[in-house]
Amino acid sequence: MSTYISGGCKMGKSMWAQRIALAYAGREPLYYIATMLPGDEEDEARIRRHREERAGLGFITLERGRDILLALDGADPSGAFLVDSVTALLANEMFDARGFYPEAGEKVADDLEAFVARAPNTVIVSDFIFSDAAIYDDTTEAYRAALALVDRRMAARCDNVLEIAAGIPIIHKGVLPI
């Protein structure tokens, strides 16, 4: 059963995602797919600390900043997967040192749909960045539109869709799978 989670910053999305992934895993392997690419020494230290914290919970960390399907190579697809987050994955796929790839939203949505088809016990975390009072430049707006495209396609595809508000899950589709 797949679950898609979004909501505002520091609302408890990752905590709920971890609880759901733990519930999915049972006796199967439990994987955490980290999508953040480290930019500097400070990021690397943070990533090391998070990886150690998750190891204590039983997660095996797989790092994939791009091409998320490759994370399944060598992993057991009957296990539970937590993908955190779509926001970082899309940013990595959309922007690099050479430029800007406007079609990245479709690519990420295609990849995540294929991922969920192969590994059904997956929890995916996104971020709700669509309710601020600002008129953005075209590139930022293209990124927001692409993230919303991924959100909408995956909300249609996943069994459960949750919005986390102040640590409380609002069920927009399916059930709270715990």
Next chain:
Amino acid sequence: MVLIIGGSHQGKLDFARERFALSDADVFLCDGSAEQIDTSRRCVACVDRWALNRLRAGADPLAEMEAILPRLKDAVVIATDISAGVVPVDPLMRAWREACGRMTALLAAEADEVWRLFCGLPQRLK
């Protein structure tokens, strides 16, 4: 009146088109230059953009919306929720944010149905 709210790109207009069988000609889509709302259409979308245009022109969008409300009683009105970000530094954007909050509450009070879209999924609030 039906009011549909939600963040940017959440599928508000797609939902309105499908649920209320709207054609392109039924929809008045407020863009960066819309100054006057065409109340003869069945649907008025992006009233938040219209409010910004009116503020830029020195007008009061809340008072103007109140004045045309009776002509929107059978319309589907779509408003982007811009209320949940950092308080803008620019006074115009601050005024826009506040005007949209008040305008959305005014529309919701008038509306028979209020829907909120989240990741393309509708939730009926009223």
